[in-house]
Each structure stands twice: as structure tokens, then as C-alpha cells.
Amino acid sequence: xxxxxxxxxxxxxxxxxxxxxxxxxxxxxxxxxxxxxxxxxxxxxxxxxxxxxxxxxxxxxxxxxxxxxxxxxxxxxxxxxxxxxxxxxxxxxxxxxxxxxxxxxxxxxxxxxxxxxxxxxxxxxxxxxxxxxxxxxxxxxxxxxxxxxxxxxxxxxxxxxxxxxxxxxxxxxxxxxxxxxxxxxxxxxxxxxxxxxxxxxxxxxxxxxxxxxxxxxxxxxxxxxxxxxxxxxxxxxxxxxxxxxxxxxxxxxxxxxxxxxxxxxxxxxxxxxxxxxxxxxxxxxxxxxxxxxxxxxxxxxxxxxxxxxxxxxxxxxxxxxxxxxxxxxxxxxxxxxxxxxxxxxxxxxxxxxxxxxxxxxxxxxxxxxxxxxxxxxxxxx
Amino acid sequence: xxxxxxxxxxxxxxxxxxxxxxxxxxxxxxxxxxxxxxxxxxxxxxxxxxxxxxxxxxxxxxxxxxxxxxxxxxxxxxxxxxxxxxxxxxxxxxxxxxxxxxxxxxxxxxxxxxxxxxxxxxxxxxxxxxxxxxxxxxxxxxxxxxxxxxxxxxxxxxxxxxxxxxxxxxxxxxxxxxxxxxxxxxxxxxxxxxxxxxxxxxxxxxxxxxxxxxxxxxxxxxxxxxxxxxxxxxxxxxxxxxxxxxxxxxxxxxxxxxxxxxxxxxxxxxxxxxxxxxxxxxxxxxxxxxxxxxxxxxxxxxxxxxxxxxxxxxxxxxxxxxxxxxxxxxxxxxxxxxxxxxxxxxxxxxxxxxxxxxxxxxxxxxxxxxxxxxxxxxxxxxxxxxxxxxxxxxxxxxxxxxxxxxxxxxxxxxxxx
Numbered sequence: 132x133x134x135x136x137x138x139x140x141x142x143x144x145x146x147x148x149x150x151x152x153x154x155x156x157x158x159x160x161x162x163x164x165x166x167x168x169x170x171x172x173x174x175x176x177x178x179x180x181x182x183x184x185x186x187x188x189x190x191x192x193x194x195x196x197x198x199x200x201x202x203x204x205x206x207x208x209x210x211x212x213x214x215x216x217x218x219x220x221x222x223x224x225x226x227x228x229x230x231x232x233x234x235x236x237x238x239x240x241x242x243x244x245x246x247x248x249x250x251x252x253x254x255x256x257x258x259x260x261x262x263x264x265x266x267x268x269x270x271x272x273x274x275x276x277x278x279x280x281x282x283x284x285x286x287x288x289x290x291x292x293x294x295x296x297x298x299x300x301x302x303x304x305x306x307x308x309x310x311x312x313x314x315x316x317x318x319x320x321x322x323x324x325x326x327x328x329x330x331x332x333x334x335x336x337x338x339x340x341x342x343x344x345x346x347x348x349x350x351x352x353x354x355x356x357x358x359x360x361x362x363x364x365x366x367x368x369x370x371x372x373x374x375x376x377x378x379x380x381x382x383x384x385x386x387x388x389x390x391x392x393x394x395x396x397x398x399x400x401x402x403x404x405x406x407x408x409x410x411x412x413x414x415x416x417x418x419x420x421x422x423x424x425x426x427x428x429x430x431x432x433x434x435x436x437x438x439x440x441x442x443x444x445x446x447x448x449x450x451x452x453x454x455x456x457x458x459x460x461x462x463x464x465x466x467x468x469x470x471x472x473x474x475x476x477x478x479x480x481x482x483x484x485x486x487x488x489x490x491x492x493x494x495x496x497x498x499x500x501x502x503x504x505x506x507x508x509x510x511x512x
Numbered sequence: 513x514x515x516x517x518x519x520x521x522x523x524x525x526x527x528x529x530x531x532x533x534x535x536x537x538x539x540x541x542x543x544x545x546x547x548x549x550x551x552x553x554x555x556x557x558x559x560x561x562x563x564x565x566x567x568x569x570x571x572x573x574x575x576x577x578x579x580x581x582x583x584x585x586x587x588x589x590x591x592x593x594x595x596x597x598x599x600x601x602x603x604x605x606x607x608x609x610x611x612x613x614x615x616x617x618x619x620x621x622x623x624x625x626x627x628x629x630x631x632x633x634x635x636x637x638x639x640x641x642x643x644x645x646x647x648x649x650x651x652x653x654x655x656x657x658x659x660x661x662x663x664x665x666x667x668x669x670x671x672x673x674x675x676x677x678x679x680x681x682x683x684x685x686x687x688x689x690x691x692x693x694x695x696x697x698x699x700x701x702x703x704x705x706x707x708x709x710x711x712x713x714x715x716x717x718x719x720x721x722x723x724x725x726x727x728x729x730x731x732x733x734x735x736x737x738x739x740x741x742x743x744x745x746x747x748x749x750x751x752x753x754x755x756x757x758x759x760x761x762x763x764x765x766x767x768x769x770x771x772x773x774x775x776x777x778x779x780x781x782x783x784x785x786x787x788x789x790x791x792x793x794x795x796x797x798x799x800x801x802x803x804x805x806x807x808x809x810x811x812x813x814x815x816x817x818x819x820x821x822x823x824x825x826x827x828x829x830x831x832x833x834x835x836x837x838x839x840x841x842x843x844x845x846x847x848x849x850x851x852x853x854x855x856x857x858x859x860x861x862x863x864x865x866x867x868x869x870x871x872x873x874x875x876x877x878x879x880x881x882x883x884x885x886x887x888x889x890x891x892x893x894x895x896x897x898x899x900x901x902x903x904x905x906x907x908x909x910x911x912x913x914x915x916x917x918x919x920x921x922x923x924x925x926x927x928x929x
Contacts, residue, residue, distance in 0.1 A: 140595065141595060145692065145694035145695070149693075149694035150693050150694045152755060153758050156923055179552070180550060180555055182547075185692075192754070193754060193756065210549075211549060270550070278559060279565070279566060280560075280563030280564040284559075284563075338605070339607070340603060340749075341606050341607065344606075416663075466769075
């Protein structure tokens with residue numbers, strides 16, 4: 132919640148053990164890492180804007196587990212959360228991001244020329260390609276904690292920056308609360324419209340407050356570059372198109388992001404970023420690149436194969452249903468994307484997806500012909 | 513090194529930036545420091561109340577009708593002794609523009625003091641919701657003497673069950689939207705300790721939501737006693753479902769006619785109920801049980817939140833005063849289809865709900881009929897109103913069965929002039 136520390140000082144009159152949450156039924160990263168000792172040390176702290184330990188972990192207390200994925204169970208309310216509560220967040224980051232240490236450095240690489248190939252994924256199998264990331268605007272509290280005034284300021288600044296994009300990136304902003312029925316229907320048909328979050332993971336962290344105030348969607352005229360404002364992060368940036376030309380998608384992604392960043396710098400601000408955590412976002416799972424590059428790919432044979440999970444694991448890829456993170460796959464078409472976010476650069480992650488999906492399609496073709504895939508099993512990346 | 517340099521540079525730029533966004537000239541003073549990082553205090557000054565005023569143009573709840581920029585400006589930076597703010601009171605009303613069946617209140621209290629610190633908003637909302645009741649000038653009567661009820665046994669051909677509920681809050685502990693885990697556990701401890709002292713037909717057992725066995729859970733479901741984690745956004749947006757099911761539980765007497773919910777929407781919800789039409793007995797048990805519980809907590813130095821203007825203090829302003837909803841499940845096959853049904857209910861200060869509770873629609877011809885009002889009339893007065901009203905409805909039903917005509921009764925007086 133904005134401005135206050137929501138009675139943090141009053142809780143201190145109770146012993147730490149009396150405040151400690153019951154996490155006995157829980158299975159998320161926060162519940163694994165938090166101990167009474169850590170809780171005791173951190174509970175008196177708050178970030179300068181007033182975000183407290185209980186604010187960080189509330190979503191993890193209220194959501195013991197998720198059917199498909201191991202959730203993080205905590206969120207940041209501002210950039211300083213990651214510093215003030217590092218005793219809790221560093222081990223969570225290490226657990227979630229494959230052993231990433233507090234001393235590790237994260238590299239950013241948004242040069243699309245460094246991507247090899249990626250323009251030739253078979254469109255008979257790869258139905259669409261997409262790259263998304265998030266960005267936070269330095270100096271403003273994040274969605275779990277921001278006030279209405281701050282959220283509106285983020286919207287205003289973002290729309291001003293996006294309105295100055297030109298060429299194939301030129302587009303228009305649709306504020307969620309002002310859109311006409313016709314505009315809304317079009318955005319739904321385009322599969323662009325995001326709705327008020329229903330996932331309890333998001334609701335419990337306070338991200339849906341004041342909906343739809345300050346929220347909106349911007350997209351370019353060709354509908355291949357899309358920005359969500361004030362949903363789960365300040366900005367979510369998405370480049371997408373039908374078919375398998377991931378290289379083109381990534382090109383546009385990098386160009387767009389770089390242009391937007393320049394526009395913000397011209398206005399005297401910047402994105403939250405540091406050399407250790409990379410781009411700072413609301414959920415610790417999206418630190419680093421915040422990048423999810425993925426395809427919708429038809430692999431009905433491969434997905435039924437006994438080694439499917441093993442292949443994905445080795446390729447550092449994950450599967451989701453075509454409706455997104457909280458859905459199951461339908462009819463053999465899967466959303467396949469990179470599993471990592473932090474510790475690898477953007478180019479490296481997209482390269483993994485490009486190479487990995489190419490291999491999956493190859494395997495699918497072999498299985499269609501009744502051939503074995505043992506000969507082309509990948510090594511662990 | 514480079515990192516902190518960048519931050520220093522951008523702080524000066526941030527001042528210009530934020531000033532250009534209309535964030536106020538105060539911005540420049542507070543940002544001329546090395547740090548780009550604003551404290552909560554500085555942030556508050558940077559965003560005046562006008563920047564934060566919620567957009568309530570599509571809203572239809574009592575809070576949205578009462579809140580003005582002037583009131584918001586005056587109250588935004590106030591806090592109660594428990595550090596509860598106005599924004600936290602109204603969040604549920606901002607997040608829930610309207611409800612299909614009822615005009616919602618749109619705000620909650622975080623503690624007893626909320627009603628005082630934010631009186632400039634609570635008072636007009638209370639007035640709107642409670643028929644013109646003015647907390648500043650009017651006094652609320654409390655009367656739990658069940659012997660005064662007359663004609664309180666209904667014809668069981670029509671009335672299937674009778675029920676009275678209210679809520680009670682423990683003074684000194686914050687309410688469900690605001691409470692910390694330790695406060696919530698304290699409410700549970702205090703309540704369960706008191707209930708353990710009940711005897712005779714009121715003796716019973718506590719079932720903690722988190723600890724109950726599968727068998728206990730199934731039994732409570734079969735008895736229609738078990739309450740679940742709130743799903744209504746009216747409640748979840750008011751932060752009431754935090755830490756579920758920690759500190760929540762159900763107590764009921766062995767005869768299953770007296771039931772207490774702990775830490776659901778209020779500290780305690782007290783329910784007396786039984787099958788059939790003996791509302792007098794239900795109310796008698798209700799009063800007796802409440803008085804005994806009050807005595808038991810007082811023995812340990814606690815008391816209920818109450819004052820002479822607002823009566824019993826509960827989380828939602830709609831439940832102030834008596835917090836009492838007395839109701840029956842009643843079969844009104846013919847009357848419910850009569851076009852005058854709604855007006856008859858209105859005039860008798862009664863409301864209808866589906867048999868699943870406040871957020872449900874009716875099925876068949878069985879209705880939940882209960883009193884509309886909570887504040888400004890005593891418990892005895894409200895139950896008598898319900899009793900007289902239900903007797904009248906049954907009489908109408910019988911008349912329609914015999915082919916006779918019915919009359920709309922004269923409206924009962926309210927406070928509104």
C-alpha cells in the first residue's frame with residue numbers, strides 16, 4: 132500500500148514468534164527460504180518508501196502452491212526492496228535462478244545482430260513467435276505498492292515516450308478505462324487485451340488495486356509491437372508475429388526497447404537496472420533479462436514421448452499451455468520458451484529458444500516417420 | 513561507482529521531470545539531495561491528494577457518492593493509532609464499482625478509531641446507508657431482553673428455519689482488514705478461551721480451520737456450518753483474506769443451535785439458529801449466549817467495541833448498531849409471484865435474499881426474509897419487526913391461497929425526513 136508502512140511499528144510490540152506466518156502447507160520459494168531467525172531480523176526494516184517484509188511475502192503466505200509451477204512467493208514494492216531485504220531475496224534468487232550468487236554479474240545484450248539464425252523455423256509447426264520482457268521506471272514504486280498518483284505518472288510518461296515512436300513502430304495508446312466497445316472488441320480479437328488479474332498470486336500482492344485506473348495497452352499500427360502499461364510491471368514489452376521468424380521478432384524487440392529507453396533518458400529518467408540483478412522487476416522470477424522468448428509449436432508426437440521433459444530440461448526450455456502461464460496445453464500445441472531469465476543475456480536466451488525449437492521440430496518430424504530420436508538427444512546446456 | 517554517479521545525475525533531472533508532470537513545486541526542494549530515493553514522507557508531499565484522488569465516475573456505492581476531493585484532501589494523510597489510512601478504508605470501494613443485487617457500502621474500518629479519525633467520510637456514508645441516521649447527534653439503543661418478543665413462533669407449514677446473527681469486535685485489537693497475524697491469533701485466543709466457559713445447552717467445541725480433520729470438515733459442511741475463504745472481491749479487496757486460514761475457526765454448541773465464526777469478516781460472528789419457526793427461542797438463546805460470552809471476556813479484562821452513537825462497532829459500516837440480521841427461510845409460492853411483493857417487503861423494512869445468502873439469487877419459492885435495518889433501532893425492536901413482518905407475509909400467502917385479496921401495509925417510519 133502506498134506511503135505508509137502499514138502499521139509496521141505496531142506489530143513490533145508482539146514477539147516475532149507471534150507474528151511468524153504458518154507455512155506448514157506451503158510449497159513456494161519464499162516458504163522454503165524464510166526462517167523465524169530471518170523474519171526476526173528483517174521485520175523491523177522497511178524501504179524508504181515504506182515497503183515492509185510482510186508486504187514482500189504476503190502473496191507467498193496467501194498462496195501455498197500452484198498446480199503447474201513452483202512459485203516465488205514474494206514481490207518487490209520498489210527498487211530498494213532487493214537491497215533492504217537481500218537476506219531473504221538473495222537465497223530466493225539463487226534458488227530460482229539456477230544458483231545465481233549474490234556476487235554474480237549479469238550481462239545485458241540487446242544487439243540482435245548477435246543472434247545466429249532464427250529466421251527459418253518451420254511455419255508448418257511453429258505457428259507464432261513472441262518475445263516479451265518488462266521494464267520498471269526508476270524513482271517510482273512498483274505495482275504492489277504504488278499510489279494512484281504514481282501509477283498515473285508512470286502511465287503519462289510511458290505514453291509520451293511511446294507516442295514519439297515512428298516508422299514501423301508508430302502506434303496508439305488505449306487506456307483501459309476509456310476504450311470504446313469497438314476498440315475493446317478489436318483488442319480482444321487481436322488477443323492483445325489484458326484483463327484485470329484473476330490469479331490469486333497477483334491479487335494477494337496488491338497489484339490489482341484501483342483497476343483499471345492508469346492501465347492501458349499501446350500497440351503499433353502493424354500489431355507486431357505491444358506494450359502493456361501498469362499490469363504486473365510498469366511496462367511489459369512484447370514483440371510478436373505469426374510464423375517462425377524469431378529473428379525478425381527479436382530485431383523489432385531490441386530496436387523498440389532501445390528506442391524507448393533513449394526516449395526515457397531524454398526525459399531525465401531511466402529503467403531500473405544494476406550490474407548484479409540486471410533489469411529490476413516486480414517479481415524476482417523476472418530479474419535479469421525479464422525475457423521470455425517463445426513459440427506456439429505443434430508437437431503432438433514429441434509431447435507424448437517419454438523423454439519430452441528430459442529434452443526440455445537439457446535445452447533449458449519450459450512448456451506452457453497456449454493460454455499462458457496458468458493454462459494446460461490443448462491438442463498437442465505447446466508454448467515453448469526459455470526457462471531462464473537471469474545470468475544469461477537476451478541474445479543467449481533467444482539463441483537457446485531458436486536452437487531448441489529447431490531441434491524439437493526435427494524430433495517431431497522423426498517421430499512422425501516412426502523414427503527414433505535417440506540419436507539427436509541434446510546434451511545439458 | 514558509476515552506478516551512484518548515474519543516480520546523482522538523474523536526481524536533479526527527476527526534479528524537473530516530476531515538476532513537469534504537475535507533481536508540485538515541492539518536488540524541487542525534496543529532490544535536491546544526493547539520493548534519487550524518496551522516503552514515504554517525501555513521496556506524500558510530491559503527490560498531493562489531487563494526484564491520488566480515485567476515479568469514481570463509474571462507481572455506484574455509498575463511499576463513491578460521499579467522497580469529495582475536499583474530504584480526501586483533508587483525510588489522506590491522517591492515520592489512526594494503528595497506522596490505518598483512508599486509502600486502506602476505501603480500497604474495496606475503489607476496486608468494486610458496483611454489485612448486481614445490492615448497493616454496497618464501499619469502505620471498511622481497520623480499527624475502532626477509523627470511525628472517528630475518518631468521520632468526515634464515514635458519517636455521510638452511515639447516514640446514506642442507515643436511512644438518515646446521524647452519528648453526530650443520534651444515540652443508538654441496545655436491548656437484548658428476548659422476553660419482550662411477542663408472536664415469535666411461526667407457522668411451520670411456511671417457515672422452514674429461523675436464524676439470528678450479529679458480530680462482535682474485541683476492543684483493543686485491530687479489525688480483519690488491518691490486523692497483523694499476532695493480533696488475529698490473539699482474537700482467536702481470547703474468543704476461544706471465553707467460549708470454553710459456556711455451559712449447559714451452550715457448551716460446545718472449537719474447530720480451527722487450519723487444524724480440523726477431514727472428518728470434522730465433512731461434518732461441518734453437512735451441517736452447513738463451514739465457512740470458506742472469502743471469494744467475494746468486496747472482502748478480498750479489503751484485505752480480509754490475508755494469511756488464510758491462520759487464526760480462523762468455528763465454534764458451535766453440541767446441539768448445533770449456537771455457532772460462532774472467528775476471524776472471518778469480523779472478529780466474531782454470532783449465530784443462533786434452528787429448523788422450524790420458533791424465532792422467539794432462537795432469539796432467547798442468542799441474547800443469553802451473547803451476554804454470557806461478554807461476561808466471560810470481561811472476567812479476563814476484555815470488552816466488546818461499543819459506543820452510544822454507533823452501537824456495536826464492526827468492520828463494515830452496514831453492520832453498525834445491532835449488527836443484527838434476523839431472518840427466516842419461508843415458502844411464499846403465491847405471494848412471491850404477486851407484483852406487490854417487493855413493495856410489501858419495502859414497507860415492512862424487510863429484504864429478500866436467495867437461500868444461499870447475500871450474493872445469491874432465489875431458487876423456487878423459498879426465500880430468505882430478514883430485517884433491512886441495523887442501526888438506530890434496538891435488537892428487540894428489529895426482531896419484533898421481523899416477526900410482525902413474517903407473520904404478515906404468511907397471512908398474505910394464506911389469503912392468496914384462499915383466493916382472497918391482500919393489502920400493502922403502511923410503511924414503517926424511518927429516520928429520513
